[in-house]
Amino acid sequence: MRTRWRTFACTPTPGCVWCGIDAGKGHHWAAVVDETGATVWSKKIDNDESAILTALGEILELADEVHWAVDISGTSSALLPALLTAHGQRAVYVPGRTVNRMSGAYRGEAKTDARDAYVIAETARHRRDFAVIDVPAQLAADLALLTAHRSDPVADRVRMINRLRDVLTGVFPALERAFDYSAHRGALVLLTGCQTPAAIRRRGRARLTAWLTNRGVRGADAVAATALEAAQAQLTALPGEDVAAQIVADLATQILALDDRLKRIDRRIRETFRTHPQAGIIESLPGMGPILGAEFVVAAGDLAAYADAGHLASAAGLVPVPRDSGRRTGNLHRPKRYSRRLRRVFYLSAQTSIIREGPNRDFYLKKRGEGLKHVQAVIALARRRASVLWALLRDNRVFTSAPPVAQAA
Numbered sequence: 001m002r003t004r005w006r007t008f009a010c011t012p013t014p015g016c017v018w019c020g021i022d023a024g025k026g027h028h029w030a031a032v033v034d035e036t037g038a039t040v041w042s043k044k045i046d047n048d049e050s051a052i053l054t055a056l057g058e059i060l061e062l063a064d065e066v067h068w069a070v071d072i073s074g075t076s077s078a079l080l081p082a083l084l085t086a087h088g089q090r091a092v093y094v095p096g097r098t099v100n101r102m103s104g105a106y107r108g109e110a111k112t113d114a115r116d117a118y119v120i121a122e123t124a125r126h127r128r129d130f131a132v133i134d135v136p137a138q139l140a141a142d143l144a145l146l147t148a149h150r151s152d153p154v155a156d157r158v159r160m161i162n163r164l165r166d167v168l169t170g171v172f173p174a175l176e177r178a179f180d181y182s183a184h185r186g187a188l189v190l191l192t193g194c195q196t197p198a199a200i201r202r203r204g205r206a207r208l209t210a211w212l213t214n215r216g217v218r219g220a221d222a223v224a225a226t227a228l229e230a231a232q233a234q235l236t237a238l239p240g241e242d243v244a245a246q247i248v249a250d251l252a253t254q255i256l257a258l259d260d261r262l263k264r265i266d267r268r269i270r271e272t273f274r275t276h277p278q279a280g281i282i283e284s285l286p287g288m289g290p291i292l293g294a295e296f297v298v299a300a301g302d303l304a305a306y307a308d309a310g311h312l313a314s315a316a317g318l319v320p321v322p323r324d325s326g327r328r329t330g331n332l333h334r335p336k337r338y339s340r341r342l343r344r345v346f347y348l349s350a351q352t353s354i355i356r357e358g359p360n361r362d363f364y365l366k367k368r369g370e371g372l373k374h375v376q377a378v379i380a381l382a383r384r385r386a387s388v389l390w391a392l393l394r395d396n397r398v399f400t401s402a403p404p405v406a407q408a409a
Contacts, residue, residue, distance in 0.1 A: 017063040020121030023077035031117035069124035092130035164251040174230035186217040191252035195245035200231035284398035287353030299342040309387035316342040318383040346382040
């Protein structure tokens with residue numbers, strides 16, 4: 001199948017041009033504008049190394065300096081920034097929300113790849129504050145793949161736990177209330193063998209304890225006693241009990257298999273993350289384990305991109321944005337453009353850190369005493385921890401509860 005190329009009149013011009021690329025999975029569209037905003041080059045480019053290199057050579061011949069802008073920064077466009085970096089070029093990331101809003105400032109209502117590429121180029125020509133797309137190092141690329149691979153079984157596990165609880169509630173509500181199946185492996189092992197009140201009563205406490213012990217369940221006697229108590233509380237067999245028991249057993253088996261798979265993935269992430277030169281510093285912050293540490297390395301990227309701790313907190317959406325108009329001043333609201341992944345890392349680590357005694361819990365309780373709700377207090381703690389982590393990485397030292405001693409000049 002032949003590829004049809006749509007080409008504008010191309011006239012090499014000295015000076016500076018801006019190239020906007022509307023990235024896609026199968027192909028990209030690139031548009032180049034000059035200092036006056038006129039289109040000097042526009043073509044469809046297959047997402048292939050040879051096609052990208054050919055287009056790269058043509059665009060570099062148009063002017064002495066080329067500024068690149070891309071609207072997607074992810075796996076679908078990974079080859080493009082890698083080739084640009086290999087040839088000494090740097091591209092900035094123009095968010096899709098910005099492109100959508102900027103398109104209304106130009107004539108016409110058509111929605112085409114060529115027009116989107118032109119809008120991206122024009123946006124990059126007018127604004128110089130977009131973030132530069134950095135090609136991740138090998139370690140960051142490995143962690144990005146592993147953390148993305150982990151998210152699928154985690155989502156599957158949550159879905160299966162909810163389904164298991166729903167089915168079990170319909171036939172054996174007392175047993176559903178007896179355990180936290182999201183964190184109790186012994187309860188899941190129990191459900192692989194016994195799912196109905198009659199089955200648990202037939203086995204009895206002694207035989208059920210021995211059965212659980214043979215399958216490596218800790219506290220098997222306590223699990224058997226709780227299950228037997230729930231079985232004694234329900235003597236009525238509900239409709240559909242046999243079919244529901246088979247479904248519950250199948251779901252429990254799948255969840256246990258997912259747990260084993262997640263353990264292998266977590267072990268690999270932990271081993272890969274700890275090869276990072278600053279892994280010990282990141283893990284020293286209370287609440288920041290190897291999994292969240294790996295997420296931080298992937299989401300934050302190079303620390304040199306943040307001029308100070310405020311920039312890191314702003315990238316995580318932890319800094320409020322003013323919304324003033326006329327006499328109304330001092331209105332602050334949650335930002336809309338930030339890294340959700342980076343915010344999640346700081347929020348979850350802050351929530352974990354308040355479990356144990358220490359400066360994090362003291363700060364959280366202080367904010368609660370000031371009248372803040374739980375979520376507000378955790379966000380305030382996350383903002384403080386962003387500054388602490390940035391300072392630790394800058395100074396290349398681990399976290400200590402006592403502040404460092406100031407040295408004389």
